[in-house]
Amino acid sequence: MNSKLLTVVEAASLLSLKQSTIRSWVLRRKITSIRVGRAVRIEEAEIQRILRDGRRPAQGPTEE
Numbered sequence: 001m002n003s004k005l006l007t008v009v010e011a012a013s014l015l016s017l018k019q020s021t022i023r024s025w026v027l028r029r030k031i032t033s034i035r036v037g038r039a040v041r042i043e044e045a046e047i048q049r050i051l052r053d054g055r056r057p058a059q060g061p062t063e064e
Contacts, residue, residue, distance in 0.1 A: 003043040003044045003045040003046075004043070004044040005034065005041040005042070005043060005044075006041060006042050006043070006047065007039075007040075007041065007042075008022045008023060008026075008040055008042070011031075011042045011047055014047050015047060015051075022042070023040075026040055026042075031046060031050065032046050
């Protein structure tokens with residue numbers, strides 16, 4: 001595990017989302033997290049995966 005561990009606040013900031021959204025994703029297991037006691041940490045690689053998987057190619061002009 002060479003990836004940096006981020007707090008919920010840091011992960012939310014990187015994804016431009018609310019902290020409550022990140023916490024919801026953790027609870028629904030939409031995002032992989034690590035628990036150390038009550039602390040929740042998210043690997044930086046997981047944030048990169050979310051950004052990569054969420055990318056959609058732009059559509060070109062439609063032909064008529």
